[in-house]
Amino acid sequence: MLLVLAENGQYTLCMENQRTDIRHTVFYYLPVLEVPDGAEIGRLGDISHCGMLLLTERRITVGKRMRLKVCLPKLAGFEQSELEIVVKTRWLQPDRNPDILCVGCSFIETPASQQDVLERLIHYFTFSDGQRKLSIGQ
Numbered sequence: 004m005l006l007v008l009a010e011n012g013q014y015t016l017c018m019e020n021q022r023t024d025i026r027h028t029v030f031y032y033l034p035v036l037e038v039p040d041g042a043e044i045g046r047l048g049d050i051s052h053c054g055m056l057l058l059t060e061r062r063i064t065v066g067k068r069m070r071l072k073v074c075l076p077k078l079a080g081f082e083q084s085e086l087e088i089v090v091k092t093r094w095l096q097p098d099r100n101p102d103i104l105c106v107g108c109s110f111i112e113t114p115a116s117q118q119d120v121l122e123r124l125i126h127y128f129t130f131s132d133g134q135r136k137l138s139i140g141q
Contacts (some may be wrong), residue, residue, distance in 0.1 A: 027129030031076060032058065038070040038087065047073055047108070050098050050125060054109040055090065058098065063106050067092045075124065086120045088113050 013105030032046035035057055055073075057063075069092070072085040090108035098105050113121060 026056070027125050029124075029129050031128065033076070034057075034074040035059075035126075036072045036074065036085075038072055039080055040105065041072075044069075044071065048105065050121075050129065052110075052121065052125070054093070054107065057090075057106040057108055059104050059106055060102055061104075062104065063092055065092050068111060073124070075120070076128065083120055086117055086124060088117065088121075 026049045028049045032048065032050050034043050035045050035047055036042065037044045044063075045057045045063060048056035048058045050056075057071075063069075068089065070087070070089050072087050074085050075083065077084070087111055089112035090112050092106055092108050094107040096105050097103075
């Protein structure tokens with residue numbers, strides 16, 4: 004289990020095998036790099052305080068532990084250029100595009116120094132908090 008402090012000042016308890024937090028879709032499919040080699044493994048599809056959706060062309064084993072870096076937009080004014088996290092893959096399924104796989108990942112380690120970066124990424128670069136429906140053209 005992982006205890007995460009959310010933007011609203013409340014703690015979110017992230018369970019080992021169950022999503023308990025709201026997903027946030029990102030405006031940009033930010034590059035995700037594998038540490039330590041820095042090779043791009045895929046793109047960020049969505050993110051929450053407890054995990055993320057990785058869009059990739061690679062076949063990744065479910066249950067794999069990986070250290071990743073999400074490249075942050077330069078225009079955002081982030082002091083850091085990347086969010087570094089350790090994830091464990093939970094599931095894998097094909098995307099609508101048959102060349103892409105969707106990989107559900109839960110955060111295993113998010114250093115305290117990265118919590119603010121994660122919070123700012125969610126606050127400034129995502130839409131749809133899962134509680135409100137988006138209305139286009141209304």
